[in-house]
Amino acid sequence: MSAAQPPRAPNLNVERYRGFYQEMLRIREFELAAIRAAEANLVLGAIHPSIGQEAVAVGVCGNLERADIILSTHRGHGHTMAKGADPLTMMRELMGRAGGTSQGKGGSMHIADFGVGMLGANGVVAANINIAVGAAHAIKLRGGDEVVICFFGDGATNRGPFLEGLNWAGVFNLPILFVCEDNGFAATTRTSAMTAGAGPAARAAAIGIETAEVDGNDLVAVDEVARDLIAEARRGKPRFLLARTYRLTGHTSFDPAAYRPSDEVDARWRGEPIAAIRSALRDAGEEEADLDAIAEAAKAEMIAAFEAAKATDWPEKALAYADVQDIGDPREGAF
Amino acid sequence: MATITYIEAGRQALAEEMRRDPLVWAVGEDLGRGGVFGQYKGLVDEFGADRISDAPISEACIMGAAVGAAMMGARPVVEMRFSDFALCAVDELVNQAAKARYMFGGQTRVPMVVREPIGMWRSSAAQHSQSLEAWYAHVPGLIVAVPATPADNYAMLKAAIRADDPVVFMEHKNLWPLEGDAPESDAPGVFGKARIARKGDDLTIVSWSAAVHVACEAAETLAAEGIGAEVIDLRSLWPWDREAVFASLKRTGRLLVVHEAVAVAGFGAEIAASAAETMHRDLKAPIRRLGAPRIPISYSPGLEDEVRVTAAAVAKTAREMIAD
Numbered sequence A: 001m002s003a004a005q006p007p008r009a010p011n012l013n014v015e016r017y018r019g020f021y022q023e024m025l026r027i028r029e030f031e032l033a034a035i036r037a038a039e040a041n042l043v044l045g046a047i048h049p050s051i052g053q054e055a056v057a058v059g060v061c062g063n064l065e066r067a068d069i070i071l072s073t074h075r076g077h078g079h080t081m082a083k084g085a086d087p088l089t090m091m092r093e094l095m096g097r098a099g100g101t102s103q104g105k106g107g108s109m110h111i112a113d114f115g116v117g118m119l120g121a122n123g124v125v126a127a128n129i130n131i132a133v134g135a136a137h138a139i140k141l142r143g144g145d146e147v148v149i150c151f152f153g154d155g156a157t158n159r160g161p162f163l164e165g166l167n168w169a170g171v172f173n174l175p176i177l178f179v180c181e182d183n184g185f186a187a188t189t190r191t192s193a194m195t196a197g198a199g200p201a202a203r204a205a206a207i208g209i210e211t212a213e214v215d216g217n218d219l220v221a222v223d224e225v226a227r228d229l230i231a232e233a234r235r236g237k238p239r240f241l242l243a244r245t246y247r248l249t250g251h252t253s254f255d256p257a258a259y260r261p262s263d264e265v266d267a268r269w270r271g272e273p274i275a276a277i278r279s280a281l282r283d284a285g286e287e288e289a290d291l292d293a294i295a296e297a298a299k300a301e302m303i304a305a306f307e308a309a310k311a312t313d314w315p316e317k318a319l320a321y322a323d324v325q326d327i328g329d330p331r332e333g334a335f
Numbered sequence B: 001m002a003t004i005t006y007i008e009a010g011r012q013a014l015a016e017e018m019r020r021d022p023l024v025w026a027v028g029e030d031l032g033r034g035g036v037f038g039q040y041k042g043l044v045d046e047f048g049a050d051r052i053s054d055a056p057i058s059e060a061c062i063m064g065a066a067v068g069a070a071m072m073g074a075r076p077v078v079e080m081r082f083s084d085f086a087l088c089a090v091d092e093l094v095n096q097a098a099k100a101r102y103m104f105g106g107q108t109r110v111p112m113v114v115r116e117p118i119g120m121w122r123s124s125a126a127q128h129s130q131s132l133e134a135w136y137a138h139v140p141g142l143i144v145a146v147p148a149t150p151a152d153n154y155a156m157l158k159a160a161i162r163a164d165d166p167v168v169f170m171e172h173k174n175l176w177p178l179e180g181d182a183p184e185s186d187a188p189g190v191f192g193k194a195r196i197a198r199k200g201d202d203l204t205i206v207s208w209s210a211a212v213h214v215a216c217e218a219a220e221t222l223a224a225e226g227i228g229a230e231v232i233d234l235r236s237l238w239p240w241d242r243e244a245v246f247a248s249l250k251r252t253g254r255l256l257v258v259h260e261a262v263a264v265a266g267f268g269a270e271i272a273a274s275a276a277e278t279m280h281r282d283l284k285a286p287i288r289r290l291g292a293p294r295i296p297i298s299y300s301p302g303l304e305d306e307v308r309v310t311a312a313a314v315a316k317t318a319r320e321m322i323a324d
C-alpha cells in the first residue's frame, strides 16, 4: 500500500486544471439546481448530492477516454457528468420527464448514459462492484483496451460484493480501477463505527489488489494518482484507490445531517475542493475575473437546464410497458 | 429413432452455440472439470479456459459479472450448480439483471442465461432440492424455462442463449440421465409454446419439468380405466402458453395443475386463477392443483417422499374430478 501522495507538479498545468475547475463547477451547479428542484417537488423524492466530492469524479474521469466505462452509486451525478453526460438530459431524468437519459424510468438513483460509457448508478449499495468486474471481464474476453472505473463509498466495503468483486478482478487480471470515495459516512452513521480493521485500503490490499490513498479534495493529487493507476489497470492490473473526502450536504437533499457537529462541517467547508483548485489557479496567475466568469457560466448553464427540464412534457404512458422484455405480455393478468 | 440424454442434450446445445457465437461465455464453479453433474464435460478442451471459465465460490459475483459482461455485449451462460445457491445472488438477478433494460430506459440489454438445476434428487435435503420457479416467474424482465425432455433441453437452451433478455434456465437434476428422442433439427425452441405430451378429452393436466413425467404416468393408468387425460408440458413459465391450456380446457372442462414445488403460491396458483377468470363457463368441475406440502425437503427417503407428488396421487385426484 502506498500511502504517499504523488509529488506536486512545480508548475500547475493551468489549461488542464482550468478545464477541471469548470467541470467541478458544472457538477456543483447541477446539483444545487437539482436540490432546488427537489425542494420544489420537481425532482420527485430525495437525491444524493456529491457536493464536496467533485474533485474525485473530475480527477478520475479526466483521465478517461470516451470508450472507457464507469459505474456509479446512488451518489452518481458527478461521475456521470464528469464522463460527459449532458446536464439537460440528466435534469429531465431527475424530473421524470420525456427525453431523460433513461426516458424518465430511472431517476437520479439510476442515472445512466450508456452513450458516454456510464453503465449506471445503482440503488443497491455495492451492487455495482460485481457488475463492473463483469464489464471489465467482457473487455478482456474481447481483447479491448478500455478500462472500467467502479466508484463506490466507504460504506460499500462492508457488503459482500466488495470481497467477491475485488477477488474476481484479481483472479482474472481485469482492467479495472476501484475508486472508494471515503466521505466518512454511510447514510447517517459514521462508517468507522461500523467497520472493523484498518479500513477499505487495508481490506483491498488483503485481497491482493494494489492500493493507493489520496486526499480526495486535492484535485491535482487525485488527477496524478488516477492517471498512473488507470494506466496500470488498462494493462490488466486491477487497482484500488482510496480517496478521502467529505460529504458537505446531508445523505440526501432532505437530510439536515444534524448527527454531525457544525464545527466539523464548517472546517470541511473551508477545505472544499472547488475553492482549493480556484486558489491554486489564482496563485498560478489566473485572473479572478476569468475564474468568476467560468463560475457564472456554469451557474447559468444549470439554471437553463433546470428551466428547460421543467418545461418538458411527461413521458407517454405507453412507455411504462416498453423495454420490459422481448417476449410475454406485461399486461397479462393485471387489472 | 436416435436418442439422447437430457444432460448430453444440454451439453451439445451449449457447445453448438459457443461454436456459432464467440461471445458466448460459460462461467461457474468447477466448469473446467465438467461441472458438478458433468454438464460441461470436455468443453474446456474445445473452447479453452477463457470461455469455459472456472469461477471462485462467489455466486453473487458470478451473477453480477454476467450482468456487466452482458451489458458490454457478451452472452454469458452462468452455472449456479444448484438453484438453491442462486439465492446468494438474488440481488444480482432480480434487482440488476431483470431491471437494467427497463430502468435505464432501453439503453441496454442483459442477454444472459442462468442455469439453475432444480428439484429433488437422491436425498439432497432442504438446501439442494428446491423448485423455486414461481419466484422468478413473478419478476418482470425474466424468462423462466423449465424443460422436461432431452429434445427440449437442447432446443430451449439454444433459445435461451440467443434471447436478448435474461433467462432463468431450470434443468431438473433427476432428469439428467433421462433418454429421449434426439432433436429433429438444430433450431432453437420457442418460449411460451407448450407441448401436448399426451392427448385426452376428459381432463387437462398442466405440468412442467420432471412432474410432466409423473403426470404422463398417471395418464397411462387413467387411460386403462377409460379416462382420457391430456397432459400439457408448459416448457416455460414466463411466458406461459395460456392459449394451449385454454384450448384444451375448452374440450375437457377439467383442469388439474401438477408441480413438484410447494403448492402454496406456486405457479399452479397462477394457472388456476387465470383459468378461473377466463374459462369458468367451460368448467365441469372445480380446478384442482397438486404440489408439495409447505415443509422443507427432508433427507431420509421416507420423509422426502412426503413432499413428492406421485402418479398415484395425480390419478386419484383426476378420478375425483371426473366423478365430481
Ligand SMILES: Cc1ncc(C[n+]2csc(CCOP(=O)(O)OP(=O)(O)O)c2C)c(N)n1
Pocket (backbone or CB within 6 Å): A073, A074, A075, A123, A124, A125, A152, A153, A154, A155, A156, A157, A183, A185, A186, A187, A191, A247, A251
Ligand atoms: C444493500 C443496500 N443497503 C442499504 C441501502 C440504503 N443506503 C443507501 S445509501 C447508504 C449509505 C451508503 O454509504 P456509502 O457506501 O459510504 O456511500 P455514500 O452514501 O457515503 O456515498 C445506505 C445505507 C441501500 N441502498 N442498499
